[in-house]
Amino acid sequence: xxxxxxxxxxxxxxxxxxxxxxxxxxxxxxxxxxxxxxxxxxxxxxxxxxxxxxxxxxxxxxxxxxxxxxxxxxxxxxxxxxxxxxxxxxxxxxxxxxxxxxxxxxxxxxxxxxxxxxxxxxxxxxxxxxxxxxxxxxxxxxxxxxxx
Amino acid sequence: xxxxxxxxxxxxxxxxxxxxxxxxxxxxxxxxxxxxxxxxxxxxxxxxxxxxxxxxxxxxxxxxxxxxxxxxxxxxxxxxxxxxxxxxxxxxxxxxxxxxxxxxxxxxxxxxxxxxxxxxxxxxxxxxxxxxxxxxxxxxxxxxxxxx
DNA sequence: CTTGCAGATTAGACTCATTCTAACTGTGTT
DNA sequence: AACACAGTTAGAATGAGTCTAATCTGCAAG
Numbered sequence: 001x002x003x004x005x006x007x008x009x010x011x012x013x014x015x016x017x018x019x020x021x022x023x024x025x026x027x028x029x030x031x032x033x034x035x036x037x038x039x040x041x042x043x044x045x046x047x048x049x050x051x052x053x054x055x056x057x058x059x060x061x062x063x064x065x066x067x068x069x070x071x072x073x074x075x076x077x078x079x080x081x082x083x084x085x086x087x088x089x090x091x092x093x094x095x096x097x098x099x100x101x102x103x104x105x106x107x108x109x110x111x112x113x114x115x116x117x118x119x120x121x122x123x124x125x126x127x128x129x130x131x132x133x134x135x136x137x138x139x140x141x142x143x144x145x146x147x148x
Numbered sequence: 149x150x151x152x153x154x155x156x157x158x159x160x161x162x163x164x165x166x167x168x169x170x171x172x173x174x175x176x177x178x179x180x181x182x183x184x185x186x187x188x189x190x191x192x193x194x195x196x197x198x199x200x201x202x203x204x205x206x207x208x209x210x211x212x213x214x215x216x217x218x219x220x221x222x223x224x225x226x227x228x229x230x231x232x233x234x235x236x237x238x239x240x241x242x243x244x245x246x247x248x249x250x251x252x253x254x255x256x257x258x259x260x261x262x263x264x265x266x267x268x269x270x271x272x273x274x275x276x277x278x279x280x281x282x283x284x285x286x287x288x289x290x291x292x293x294x295x296x
Numbered sequence: 297c298t299t300g301c302a303g304a305t306t307a308g309a310c311t312c313a314t315t316c317t318a319a320c321t322g323t324g325t326t
Numbered sequence: 327a328a329c330a331c332a333g334t335t336a337g338a339a340t341g342a343g344t345c346t347a348a349t350c351t352g353c354a355a356g
Contacts, residue, residue: 059306126289140278
């Protein structure tokens with residue numbers, strides 16, 4: 001089920017990589033393709049297995065490297081929940097995460113600017129935040145399909 | 149610098165433990181004392197070393213056990229930041245965490261009810277959240293003393 | 297063309313927080 | 327005293343992630 005990158009996605013990848021002085025490689029393309037194909041917040045291991053279907057020689061270390069590079073140049077976000085394995089998310093719009101207790105699935109929750117603003121406003125003066133992570137943990141009713 | 153539990157804190161501990169069918173033990177008292185003594189979000193290892201000053205035979209496994217028990221009966225909260233070691237926090241009021249990039253220190257940030265409410269409101273119908281974690285990551289100006 | 301080289305990839309060793317296991321302890325019960 | 331049982335303990339095991347040292351790749355200089 002892994003389709004190739006669209007021209008647009010390819011450009012996006014190339015631009016971000018080159019802008020931070022990195023190269024486009026087949027491995028990076030493969031990993032990026034996997035991330036865009038199924039936007040379900042995969043773990044490194046999941047990315048690894050999916051990507052190997054397309055590029056059998058790919059190594060786990062490379063998947064770690066690629067993902068780190070992508071995070072570094074702002075192509076994807078890391079998602080951590082408690083001490084579980086890190087997951088990766090190519091959704092760059094500001095959003096929160098909802099982790100379903102029952103299934104373990106992670107859903108993106110849109111974060112309206114005014115809520116983001118009210119959150120920033122609780123910081124006392126002198127605190128300057130670059131990153132805000134918001135995660136919910138609970139139950140999502142069966143039938144909810146909201147994982148992009 | 150570790151002072152004994154006040155009578156009030158002792159009762160608080162006992163009540164919470166007994167309510168969930170657990171016993172008060174010297175080890176649990178020691179660990180709880182350490183948590184209340186310095187409210188700086190210690191890691192398990194830090195709790196371990198501090199507690200051993202008071203109870204030299206205490207084992208790391210027991211510290212893990214005690215902290216897990218406390219979390220289970222709602223006495224303390226776990227605080228996770230990326231994949232760093234879990235930290236523990238005896239502040240039960242709703243609050244967010246701010247992690248200082250420079251020092252690694254974690255500061256509690258008060259969370260006003262209306263902000264909490266606006267956060268809850270972004271969940272689509274069908275999503276029912278029990279826990280919300282909010283963490284900021286950035287720089288706190290030197291001079292800010294806000295770690296309780 | 298071939299040489300050099302810098303960055304990327306690779307397999308496998310390593311780290312380290314956390315969890316597990318199995319033996320032991322202490323206390324309360326019959 | 328013998329038992330049961332929760333709690334504690336040391337040390338082994340786990341597993342995500344990182345590090346290392348050896349290739350590999352693609353490109354620029356000669």
